[in-house]
Amino acid sequence: MKSLLMLAAAAGLLASSGCGGSKHPMVQVTGLVTVAGEAPPVDGVIVFSPVSVPTGGAMRPGTAPFGVSGKYRAGTFKAGDGLLPGKYRISIQCWKTPPSAGGPPEVSYIDDKYTRMLTSGYTLDVEAGGDAIKLDLPLDAAR
Numbered sequence: 068m069k070s071l072l073m074l075a076a077a078a079g080l081l082a083s084s085g086c087g088g089s090k091h092p093m094v095q096v097t098g099l100v101t102v103a104g105e106a107p108p109v110d111g112v113i114v115f116s117p118v119s120v121p122t123g124g125a126m127r128p129g130t131a132p133f134g135v136s137g138k139y140r141a142g143t144f145k146a147g148d149g150l151l152p153g154k155y156r157i158s159i160q161c162w163k164t165p166p167s168a169g170g171p172p173e174v175s176y177i178d179d180k181y182t183r184m185l186t187s188g189y190t191l192d193v194e195a196g197g198d199a200i201k202l203d204l205p206l207d208a209a210r
Contacts, residue, residue, distance in 0.1 A: 093149030093150065097138070106137050110161075114160070115155040117151075117153045117154070118156055127144075129141045150191075152195035154191070162174070174209070
């Protein structure tokens, strides 16, 4: 779990680093996160972890913070600028008690399977030069 949080933090740093995303072919990705059919109870973040990219493409993670409205817009170099072409696995964080070293046990508002990219069940293919993508993410509540 801690490695996933480190990945999310690293992705956030990369997304905010302003590395000149204008020279890359970005595709807008937006959508709505729901938990058990309702708006999320707290803010959260979606992490788009690349697993493959087109030949010559850049492999960079993307993030998409969402608020209690559930709406999100993905970003790679800066907030909301879109995702680079490639195939992504998706993980989602929405914490009641976030993980912390030496703190209380972590408690998620969503089923634990969504917090790991290998078990979330969500993937995304972003095509170079493709149209904007709308990807809604309905999540089960924690058990």
